[in-house]
Amino acid sequence: MLIFVISPINFSFALDDDPGKYLNRKAEIWNLFYRMMTVAFVIGSVVSGTLIWLVWRFRESNHKAKKTRYEEQGKW
């Protein structure tokens, strides 16, 4: 288990300094950004989709709307 953690660390700290082949900083950061955006937009569409559905489904003018059990019992 430990090997799995350590070996990639060693590998990347031992990145060779081959002249002329430098890390493309811009590409690395923008790729990270796009990965983060993918996550954010997936979660965002789930959450805001849920919110919009809630607003549509549970508004009192929806024909399926019915009294909550708390209303019926009169304690809330």
Place this chain on the structure above:
Amino acid sequence: MTLEIQKPRPIWKIMFSTHHTDVGLLYLITSLAALFMGGTLALAIRLELFLPGSQFVSDSMTFNRMFTVHGTTLIFLFILPFASAVGNYLVPIMVRYKDMAYPKLNAIAYWMIPPAFALIWLGFADFTWNAYAPYSVTRAPGPAADMWIFGLKLLGISSILGAINFIVTILKCKHPDLPLSKMPLLAWSYLTSSLIMLVAMPTFAAALLMLLTDRLGLSGFFNPSMGGDPIAYQHLFWFTFHPEVYVLVIPAIGFMYDIIPRFSRKPIFSHVSGIAAFVLLSIVGFASWAHHMYATGMSFTEKTVFMIGTLSAVPASAMHVFNFLATMWGGRIKFTTPMMWAVGGIALFFSAGAGGVVNSAMPLDFMTHDSYWVVGHFHLFVMGTIAFGSFGFLYYIFPYVTGRLYNEKLGKIHFVMSFIGTVMVFFTQHILGLYGMPRRIYDYPPIPEWIAMNQFITIGAMIIGIGMAIFLINIIYSSGKGKEANMDDPWNVGREKYYYPYQSKTPHH
């Protein structure tokens, strides 16, 4: 019950009263004045940025002063006093006590705000609301800068006194029949945010004093030419003002915790998880301050620590969102104005939070730091979440404060315009930041994308501005001439009693 609207009292009777509702009213009026003054500056800033080149602000110094005072006013003179206003009105009622624990201290805390307001506006300082050293020490023109420092000093003392008052009222004056665990979540939000304030604020108070002596040349804490460290100022500043973000947002969440169950006609999904999230947020909120400073040359280890600290504050906020959604689930929601604001606030709170998670990722800071991305991000918090919660709650306690009902249609128009405007302005600012536009600039090179986005943002800001004008007309007209509210149940949601009985407003001394 037909309501008997109180006879108008002369203004000095309200001004020199120490009763919690009177002090609350003073806070409320001050905060709304600050909202409209700071908002006007925002519109002016947006108009100036409509096109590259100088529009109607003649020089960059004026522009720099405008955004500095805009930020200071809306954070310290609108959001914080608004929270204090609501707290003054409702915390004693929620804990079933006759008044705040220290009524005179309460009035003193309020009366520190007008002089601070005057100092900030008459000085019109230019060093941004952060007042970063060494610019604020060596270059910022006085006396504006010194007046700002004194103004903030007063506001800091005022907040500390207010925080002490809330904590003592809640913990010591709470009715013995009301266990802490059954206390309304709004009261919990005041307890936690006041505790944060009490721990965080003294640091900045100290930093302000050091800044002042530095400016006077007596010391060199932050002045590198005297051996000081400017980064130390940033640590002290953010140690106060990152937790301060939670001080601002926690009451707004508390407002939503009051509004959403009422109009969903259900109790809150989980009272316990609401409390847990508040407490968690107030502790973890102290572990993230230096994520504002990734670009100052921090080491990799420091950055990692503060990134973890920042990320660990997210689950607590996410629990609040879950709680709101789960409360609405299975309800029968009446979309009155306060409910619309609260739901809009949740949507934008989530967007702001998601942006915040992205911000905390260290390498992305190279793209977003001090760009318009950051402006869009924190405005989604302060405008989209905190101000939305506050507006919703203002409509919500409007019958309680005035005995009358606001105009529902105008309230909804205010919401729709503000929501559209907020989305237009602050989401576009995120993209503008990705295109590299720095914040706090008076003029920008004529890059076509920048111009297009800036114009779009300005149009959005104007929509918000018109919405706010409607809001102003609505509250002024309705507080005098509005329909008398049915105080048992102003919105006909069917609960027997308005949560906050009007009777408790009558001064008892």
Place this chain on the structure above:
Amino acid sequence: MNTHSNWPEWIYVGVVVALLIYVGAEAWNIERIIEHIPSDAEIIQVTGQQWFWTFEHEDGTKEIGELHLKKDHAYKFEVVSKDVIHSFNIHDYVVLVDAVPGRVNTVWFSPDESGEFDIQCREYCGLIHYNMRAKLYVDDDKS
């Protein structure tokens, strides 16, 4: 009062925490990779002052307001400030670090495209902060 079960909330919190761990790990990894400065990077001294940038190459040549670099070479900027805090930013190459008086901050990059790019100040530094700009020229290295 709480008659319902709370397991959806626990699952939800679990998902949130898992996502945060993913975000944190990714960010940590990329930051670690990009902070690794190549040993043969040329050092360029960058000095910020109100309100212009000065660049000094390793061979001692100085440039004010413009910077000429060669494509596909690595450059390490040592950023200092003479007066107040500035922030050295080449947005097109995602290069950003504050210029703090009394400190030397470093950042490195390797331009992979030739052309003209904007250098700007991203930390508020006073009157002409908005126009504290410089030009970066990246030339093809044919020599």
